[in-house]
Amino acid sequence: MFLVTILGNPIIILTISYYSHLHTPMYFFLTNLSGNDICFTTCTIPKMLMNIQKKDQNISYICCISQVCFVSVFVGMEHCILAVMAYDPYVTICHPLRYTIIMNPCLCVMLVLVSLFISIADALLHSLMVLRLSFCTEPKTPQFFCELAQLIKLSCSDPLINNLLILVTACVFRGVPLAGKIFSYINVVSSVLRMPSSVGKYKAFSTCVSHLSVVSLFYGTGFGVYISSAVTDSSWKSAVAAVMYTVVPQMMNPFITA
Template identity: 60%
Template sequence: MEPVNQTGISEFFLMGLTELQPFIFNLFLSMYLITIIGNLLIVLAVSTDSRLHTPMYFFLCNLSFTDICTSTTTIPKLLLNIQVQDQSISYIGCLFQVCFILIFCVFESCLLTVMAYDRYVAICQPLRYTIIMNPFFCLFLVFLSLLATTINALLHTLLILPLSFCTGQDIPNFFCELGQVTKLACSDTFINVLFIYIATTVFSVIPLSGIIFSYIQIVSAVLKISSAGGRHKAFSTCGSHLSVVSLFYGTGLSAYMSSTISNSSVCNVITSMMYSVVPQMLNPFIYSLRSKEIKGSLRELIIGIICFA
């Protein structure tokens, strides 16, 4: 049985990008292709190179796959709308966007926390690393994160179903974002907003606190290393992850702060891009530039593809 809202609204209108559409189309298409190719190369490199079959790169492979899914949830629909000159999205399609963008963005937050824990064990408990971060435990951490984020997204989506939507159907963004869809409702949204705040605390504040705690322990352990070379090697293994964490949470915080200050569609589009498009595009470059193992594996992979072609 298909979900039906209380007022029978069949579609919404994504009004975030109505100007300069040829430029917007080329910009987002370029960003999408870079995201797909960059993250796909990371996935292929980790999958095909036995030297990268370690917990750290297993989590990186999952992160890259998640980045592909995040971009695919929003950008193809935007490109299609520009091509057909139609800003509409069906009610069901909007619910799917809300659900999947929540799953993948929150899953990325959880993955970054798991990766921080992996670095903590590697540096603070190196003799027990292979015992603690065994393949079964790594799979369990990924599965648990995905299960929790999926349940969270489904609950948010199900809470939208009882809402009544009167006349407002224009979403000032290029995809259906949970907060903006909730604002369009003309019925009581107290439970929805309350659950948004609770989920934000559980899946943003707590993971970020875990990452900060892990790196406090890591810095403390590294500073006890006597040789400068040992300290540099330990810090270098964390550099890429710290850069990705800073990019993800920095853009997410900027989006949250901007949404509380401004309601303009331009502001909404820019802030949404900053957390749902830009990090996903830049993550492969951050890891490939800062990791000698990834650079070497990518070089071999690209040479193999060229020679095969």
Template identity: 70%
Template sequence: MELRNQTDVSEFLLMRLTEDSELETTFFKLFLSMYLVTVLGNLLIILAVISDSHLHTPMYFFLSNLSFTDICLSTTMIPKILVNIQAQNPSITYRGCITQICFVLTFVCWGNFLLLVMAYDRYVAICHPLRYTVIMNPRLCFQLILLSLFISIADALLHSLMALRLSFCTDLGIPLFFCEVVQVIKLACSDTLINNILIYFAASVFAGIPLLGIVFSYIQIVSSILKMPSSGRKYKAFSTSGSHLSVVSLFYGTAFGVYISSAVIDSSRKTAVASLMYTVVTPMMNPFIYSLRNRDMKGALRKLIGRVLSFL
């Protein structure tokens, strides 16, 4: 294959959703609807938390940040998919691809850390209720958000800058609907050993440690709940943790499903579709999970919608 330096690469080719022009219109409407639902749903969560003083607690503060990351992640990916469908051109510029890699990594990693922080919040609330306000003070909450954001940006910049040093061959087709760092590295003709080591190391640390932390937190939470003498307290504790546990299961379940399917299914299209589950579907479902399973959030959303309708 002909070797091409990174500065000579003008664009990559993403996978097309379909070759059928009629189905492209259907997919355009589908992705547009999903994007609007994602943005509107998560925006309502953020506004509800801001407008209702009863929701000015660490749990809902972290939830509003998670909703913000979901909006940003969807905005990083779906508009480009819509543009490519409309133009019937699956290409993305070299700079656009590297930029998309950076933003996708940032928001996926940040969302991952937010799930860990939210699990820690539930652990303190249920296992150490008398010390909750002391431990989860506003200063610590802001520090946890800023620290998780800083680590996520640093990780994303590191992988993006390492991708800039690669040289690529003439085959520049990415078997996904968006630019993903692992798939871009596979297209390189230059040595990718350092890139692969960094990816496996980052995945082990920035995905493995949060997952272990979440599992440990919920082991402690379940143990504390089972020791509660009152069935009412048990139900309340399970209900406040149920929404977060559902989001965690959806995020990690779909993410692991993608990599398992890519290993056992010899179909790049099926893997590409599976990758949309945790990058597109999960951000869309999160607002429904929290609003349907949380009484305080449902009340805040009713008040917010009522104010908006009265204003109109």
């Protein structure tokens, strides 16, 4: 799965870079999504594979905090880029005559940079707050990587501030992009349904189906992780759910977008 991810996503990036007719806003965002998927998978899977080979499940404290930070950055970027990608079909279908004016190269670059800045700020905030926690015994997390929520559970410090911070940032940095996706696709669907031509409806829906598949896969596996963590105490099931969230969407994106 790791090899498919780190080989498939670069092919998407190289293909988009090579063919000039693919130099459009949607494919620009797709390039950034593929790059983010490579980084997201690379910050967790290689360490896990190394631990399996050495039969040693330990990770240093500094490496663990670093992993928490990087995972938070790339998860945040995934949320933001998917929201930005939802904005593109909204402009395409709802404001077709103004598309080239609205989705200009400057705006596209700015949207990606803002997404990166928000993700880094969010990740640094959580990582610095984790540093204030203390651990009474040698912590053992049921995941194959250092996850923020699991690390907070293992602390013997009062986690109230950390949990409140997770709740607030989740509502702001996760809820706003999700609301943006919902708003975009409600408007897209309503605009498509008003089209008199069935051919036009088909073309409009075909431009959105791949992105909807990526979004559904990402959020579906994400909700599966939190639901499984809430209803089961099995570390094996939690680890499987985490793999579905952190590996499967990144592996499947090249096939869906292709």
